Amino acid sequence: xxxxxxxxxxxxxxxxxxxxxxxxxxxxxxxxxxxxxxxxxxxxxxxxxxxxxxxxxxxxxxxxxxxxxxxxxxxxxxxxxxxxxxxxxxxxxxxxxxxxxxxxxxxxxxxxxxxxxxxxxxxxxxxxxxxxxxxxxxxxxxxxxxxxxxxxxxxxxxxxxxxxxxxxxxxxxxxxxxxxxxxxxxxxxxxxxxxxxxxxxxxxxxxxxxxxxxxxxxxxxxxxxxxxxxxxxxxxxxxxxxxxxxxxxxxxxxxxxxxxxxxxxxxxxxxxxxxxxxxxxxxxxxxxxxxxxxxxxxxxxxxxxxxxxxxxxxxxxxxxxxxxxxxxxxxxxxxxxxxxxxxxxxxxxxxxxxxxxxxxxxxxxxxxxxxxxxxxxxxxxxxxxxxxxxxxxxxxxxxxxxxxxxxxxxxxxxxxxxxxxxxxxxxxxxxxxxxxxxxxxxxxxxxxxxxxxxxxxxxxxxxxxxxxxxxxxxxxxxxxxxxxxxxxxxxxxxxxxxxxxxxxxxxxxxxxxxxxxxxxxxxxxxxxxxxxxxxxxxxxxxxxxxxxxxxxxxxxxxxxxxxxxxxxxxxxxxxxxxxxxxxxxxxxxxxxxxxxxxxxxxxxxxxxxxxxxxxxxxxxxxxxxxxxxxxxxxxxxxxxxxxxxxxxxx
Numbered sequence: 001x002x003x004x005x006x007x008x009x010x011x012x013x014x015x016x017x018x019x020x021x022x023x024x025x026x027x028x029x030x031x032x033x034x035x036x037x038x039x040x041x042x043x044x045x046x047x048x049x050x051x052x053x054x055x056x057x058x059x060x061x062x063x064x065x066x067x068x069x070x071x072x073x074x075x076x077x078x079x080x081x082x083x084x085x086x087x088x089x090x091x092x093x094x095x096x097x098x099x100x101x102x103x104x105x106x107x108x109x110x111x112x113x114x115x116x117x118x119x120x121x122x123x124x125x126x127x128x129x130x131x132x133x134x135x136x137x138x139x140x141x142x143x144x145x146x147x148x149x150x151x152x153x154x155x156x157x158x159x160x161x162x163x164x165x166x167x168x169x170x171x172x173x174x175x176x177x178x179x180x181x182x183x184x185x186x187x188x189x190x191x192x193x194x195x196x197x198x199x200x201x202x203x204x205x206x207x208x209x210x211x212x213x214x215x216x217x218x219x220x221x222x223x224x225x226x227x228x229x230x231x232x233x234x235x236x237x238x239x240x241x242x243x244x245x246x247x248x249x250x251x252x253x254x255x256x257x258x259x260x261x262x263x264x265x266x267x268x269x270x271x272x273x274x275x276x277x278x279x280x281x282x283x284x285x286x287x288x289x290x291x292x293x294x295x296x297x298x299x300x301x302x303x304x305x306x307x308x309x310x311x312x313x314x315x316x317x318x319x320x321x322x323x324x325x326x327x328x329x330x331x332x333x334x335x336x337x338x339x340x341x342x343x344x345x346x347x348x349x350x351x352x353x354x355x356x357x358x359x360x361x362x363x364x365x366x367x368x369x370x371x372x373x374x375x376x377x378x379x380x381x382x383x384x385x386x387x388x389x390x391x392x393x394x395x396x397x398x399x400x401x402x403x404x405x406x407x408x409x410x411x412x413x414x415x416x417x418x419x420x421x422x423x424x425x426x427x428x429x430x431x432x433x434x435x436x437x438x439x440x441x442x443x444x445x446x447x448x449x450x451x452x453x454x455x456x457x458x459x460x461x462x463x464x465x466x467x468x469x470x471x472x473x474x475x476x477x478x479x480x481x482x483x484x485x486x487x488x489x490x491x492x493x494x495x496x497x498x499x500x501x502x503x504x505x506x507x508x509x510x511x512x513x514x515x516x517x518x519x520x521x522x523x524x525x526x527x528x529x530x531x532x533x534x535x536x537x538x539x540x541x542x543x544x545x546x547x548x549x550x551x552x553x554x555x556x557x558x559x560x561x562x563x564x565x566x567x568x569x570x571x572x573x574x575x576x577x578x579x580x581x582x583x584x585x586x587x588x589x590x591x592x593x594x595x596x597x598x599x600x601x602x603x604x605x606x607x608x609x610x611x612x613x614x615x616x617x618x619x620x621x622x623x624x625x626x627x628x629x630x631x632x633x634x635x636x637x638x639x640x641x642x643x644x645x646x647x648x649x650x
Contacts, residue, residue: 050098051136051172056091056143066090066146067165079164081117083154089146094170096136103135104172106144107195113163120154121163123147135175202229207237210264214245217253224255225291231262231299238266244284244317254288259299259330267314269306276341279317279349280308287321293354294319297328304335312339312368313348313376315359324354324382331360336491338465339368345376346390353382360389365489367396367441367463374436390433394489396441396461439487444468450495451475455503457522459484464493464535471496477503477520477553484528488519490535490567498537502544503553513546516576517553517584527559532567540572548576549584549617558623560588564595571599579604580617580641590616590626598634604641613641620644 053061066089068079079087096102106125111118125132126144134142146168194203202224204210213229216222246252269280279285282301286294296315304314311317314332319325332346343349346361361374371377374390444450445465453462454475477500480486495518502514518537519530532551540550547554550569552562562583569581578584581597597614604612611617614637619626624647626640633639640649 050096051102051104051170052095052097053168053170054093054095054141056093058093061092066092066168079162081121081150081158081162083150084152086147086149089148089166091143091145092168093141093143094134094136095141096138099138101135101137101175102172103133103175104170105133105195106146107169107171111163111167112165114161117158117161117163120151120158122149122151124149200227202227203232204229204235205232207235207240210235210237211240214243217245218243218247218251221251224253226255228256228258230257231259231264234263234265236265237268240268242267242269242282244269244280245282246286247278247284252285252287252294253283254286254291254294256295256297257283257299258295258297261298261300263300263302264304265302267301267304267306269304269308271308273309276310278309279311280306281313281316281348283316284318285311286316286319286325288323288325291323293323294321294325295328296330297326298330300331300333301335302333304332304337306336307338307340308344308349309340310343311349312337312344314346316348317343318350319348319354320350320352322353325351326355326357327351327359328355329358332362332364334363336364337366339372342368342371343377344368344372346374346393347388348376350378351376351383352380355384356388357384357386358388360391361393362389362391364393365396365463365491366393367398367443369398372397374433375431386428386430388431390436392435393437395436395438396463397438398441398443447473453478455479457481457484458486461487461489463489464491464495467494467496469496470498474499474501476501477515477517479503480519480521480528480530482526482528486519486528486530488530488532488535490533492534494536494538495540496538498540498542498550500540500542500548500550500553502546505546513577514544515546515553515584516542516544516548518551520553521555521557521560521562521588527557527561529561529563531563531565533565535566536568536570537572538570540569540574542572543575546576547578547584547617548574549580549582550574551581552583552586554584555586555588556620558587558621560586561591562586562588563591563593565593566595567592568596569598569600570596573601575603577605577608578611578617578641580613580615581635582615584617586616586619586626587621587624590619590624592626592628592631594629595631596634597632600635600637602637608642610642613638615639617641618644619647619649622646622648624648625650 055061069088069090070077094104124147136142195201204213264282267282271278271280283296288294299315301314306312306314308317314335314337315327315330327347330347337344337346339349344366346364346366347356347359356376356379359375366372366374372395374393374395375388379385439461441461441463443463443465447468447470450468450470451473454477457479500516500518502516503520505514521528521530537550542548542550550572551564551567555562564582567582572581574581576584579602581600582592582595583590592615600614602612604617614633614635615628615631616626618641622645627650
């Protein structure tokens with residue numbers, strides 16, 4: 001009993017205590033035990049690359065000409081070169097004054113004396129070849145001696161010539177020795193250009209070196225005046241967005257660029273800014289008012305894609321200046337050049353003075369709002385224009401101009417500009433062309449622009465300039481009627497989430513049947529043609545009661561030719577009586593080249609599976625000849641559905 005009372009008393013006291021605690025907490029703020037720990041403020045500092053050139057007393061040698069060492073007591077005597085003699089320059093110290101490890105080369109960048117004599121002088125640095133790579137950790141230094149040796153075979157033609165001194169340049173970049181970063185090899189590819197002993201020729205063998213060359217002009221202000229830059233190998237720029245060498249007048253290459261027959265592949269330039277003086281190409285702006293002409297020669301380009309606001313070409317955008325420029329023996333193949341205003345050419349956009357000779361443009365697409373040409377657009381009278389060739393190339397313009405035969409080379413109306421007088425230029429007979437078309441172009445870059453074409457009769461040339469997402473949009477077919485010739489260039493772009501509904505009513509026997517497809521050939525009385533190229537349609541939904549396909553819904557004219565080149569349908573849900581990915585129904589010829597079909601859901605007329613085909617749903621009439629080359633169908637559907645009245649396939 002006593003134990004029970006004690007227990008009750010304890011419970012009561014506990015309850016009272018709890019009540020008191022609660023009453024104290026009412027209206028109060030909870031205070032939790034807390035703790036924290038922090039570091040001091042960390043210093044984050046970018047590394048510095050700082051190379052210095054010093055004499056034996058630690059004084060800077062930058063901007064000075066190095067002198068020859070002479071024997072004591074003979075300091076006033078001339079340096080007399082003769083076969084077999086050797087002279088040394090004063091010792092030089094290369095110091096790494098930065099806090100990053102570096103690698104460097106020493107090149108001879110100037111000569112005080114005869115360049116001819118230098119032909120027979122062999123240079124070494126402390127017993128090693130010019131161009132030897134050295135390494136310096138932060139704060140370290142090397143002392144080097146440059147030695148010149150006159151070749152024993154030097155003949156009499158070198159008598160009386162002298163070299164009194166030389167200038168050198170130290171080129172340095174980051175070295176891969178740091179171990180304090182997550183990726184200690186991030187700068188493995190840090191580069192500079194290789195050069196010959198005299199520093200007159202620079203050599204580029206890979207993409208990193210080509211990018212460095214552009215940086216040296218655009219950022220460092222190197223002009224390469226009097227120098228030659230040479231390609232020593234083919235270069236693939238895939239995955240790199242190219243910044244033109246000399247985008248504006250501010251920075252310009254002023255030397256010679258010799259491709260030596262090598263190819264630059266997959267160069268991509270895409271300028272979308274507002275600077276109208278920004279020139280696009282491998283080179284942007286090349287302009288020199290004093291000295292020898294700028295020369296770009298013997299370079300091949302393949303699969304370049306250059307887009308600019310003005311002054312757009314593959315080799316260069318703009319060339320002018322009192323000394324002019326020379327672009328010779330360059331070849332551009334399988335490339336696209338697009339100017340968002342004017343001055344587009346396969347080789348160069350505009351040239352005011354110089355030489356355009358021996359150049360070839362082949363298999364390219366060149367377009368601008370106006371002023372567009374195969375080799376160049378605007379060529380002034382001071383330009384020598386000879387032995388150029390344009391072949392298998394499409395040239396498009398958006399605004400009407402007075403284009404003539406010269407347009408295949410230079411553009412149209414604006415060629416010569418002499419006191420604001422516009423004169424048409426007709427190239428001489430040394431310039432040739434074959435299979436070149438110059439035609440008006442409609443550009444399509446947005447979903448609304450594509451929708452606006454639906455339900456209208458189209459004719460001419462159309463090109464996509466961007467990928468288009470049609471999500472939330474529904475459109476009718478683009479109609480192609482009597483006499484129309486339509487070229488629709490996808491330009492490598494994709495139309496995604498396309499939703500196509502019924503357009504017109506057509507039928508084999510006058511019976512009205514709905515049609516749905518990106519294109520509808522509206523039973524024309526005269527021959528028409530439709531060519532669709534380089535287009536991907538992804539995740540399309542196409543539905544009607546009659547004939548439906550992602551590309552062509554219907555064609556009933558036996559004289560009509562439908563050609564699909566590199567057209568892919570990736571994922572489509574198509575519902576109608578006669579269905580397919582590419583062409584639902586055709587009476588005329590159908591040419592399918594390098595097309596790919598996959599990811600289809602096709603639903604045709606109930607109980608009529610023969611009207612369902614991956615490529616073609618229904619082929620009608622003996623005039624329907626289907627030619628298929630290098631196409632792939634990775635679906636479970638047959639290539640072709642129903643064949644009527646003897647249609648044939650090749």
